Amino acid sequence: MRFVAPLRESLDPTVFRRPPLDAWSEFSDLLQAPAWPTIEQIGALRERVENAAKAIMPQFVEQTPGLLRDGLHYEKRIVECGQIATRTGNWHDLFNALVWLRHPAIKSALNARQIAEIAVVGAKRRTRAQCALTHFDEAGVIVRIEDPALLALWDTHDWHGLFWRERAAWSDGRIRLDLFGHALLEHALRPGQLLVGKALAIAPCADLPARLARAIRAGDALNDPQELRPLPLSDIPGWHEGNAEETFYATAPCFRARRAGRSYPLPFGAGESRNAPACAGSSGPS
Structure with missing residues (x-):
């Protein structure tokens, strides 16, 4: 609809x-x-x-x-x-x-x-790359992950662990996000929806916006929709009134198990130290 x-x-x-x-x-x-x-x-x-x-x-x-x-x-x-x-x-x-x-x-x-x-x-x-670019443009979320344990929960679709057991991570800085997709922002005008973003996971990295832009332009990122992780935004603490109760994470229809054989790439910038001047795989300003 x-x-x-x-x-x-x-x-x-x-x-x-x-x-x-x-x-x-x-x-x-x-x-x-x-x-x-x-x-x-x-x-x-x-x-x-x-x-x-x-x-x-x-x-x-x-x-x-x-x-x-x-x-x-x-x-x-x-x-x-x-x-x-x-x-x-x-x-x-x-x-x-x-x-x-x-x-x-x-x-x-x-x-x-x-x-x-x-x-x-x-x-x-349309190519696979165009689909990835469009998904990110319309529904993209840039997610910076400071704690690798959170990435492991996300990769296995352990939504209860990511959003409930590690609830504090969403406010203490271990995981931070910037909602990029303008269609998601439009949908947010109607509260109560169970929004799901197409997320690009990012490792700690200096000068992120410019480096991400260079990587996209050079074809080093967003070549396939499978690079993007689903992120149920409504499950982030404080983003939906229902998620104050633990039962929300067992009953909300936005939670999906990881499909057999589905895997995710390493986060953008993985392998670089947080003080490195560049992110791995990046090759201009935000």
Whole structure:
């Protein structure tokens, strides 16, 4: 069933004070004002990002019938015209813009890889890499793991262990996440859903956003959807009212056993010391 976001005027404002949307409070003016932000308002923030990063970022432009008459693929318009087609009055595209503002290098890297794959197979076919790139773009979560024991629980889908027995890990810094996928942010507008992210596990690593962007652009990451681990976000302590009870972890339908033969790659940056200047497998700015 296609997700329908709530109308702006009927939205419960408390959703912005709960995870995961509370982590985007720097954009509260765009998210919580009575009226939808204009392309110009979003563009003003883009200029700040450009000045801070000292790098050119694509412009947000209103998606109109006139704009689409050029027949360009969405991804090609970004690289060839420097334009991110953005629907006004649309939660999905607003969250996409916010992720661009927070992680411009990673978003640019995803775009560059999509263009490279389109050049190989054409606009009407999709490679395994394109599926991985899209899954991460729409539902991605960047998860930094300080405690290897937590990764072992995750790899075996020991959800009770990861979310209940190690409940404290989600607040003491042993595991931290940054929700990247703009579709997940849109879904979070309706509390109570059992959201599941497509997570990229990250080992302790210096200058993470830039190095991850370089790895994606170089084809050293996100080549197959199987690189991404499922992460039931609603099971993180405090993210869903039901998970205050242990029984939630035995009954919620978002928990799935690991499929026979399913395995996961090492976390991005595994094998490097936390003070190393680069992450393993990485080869530009966030």
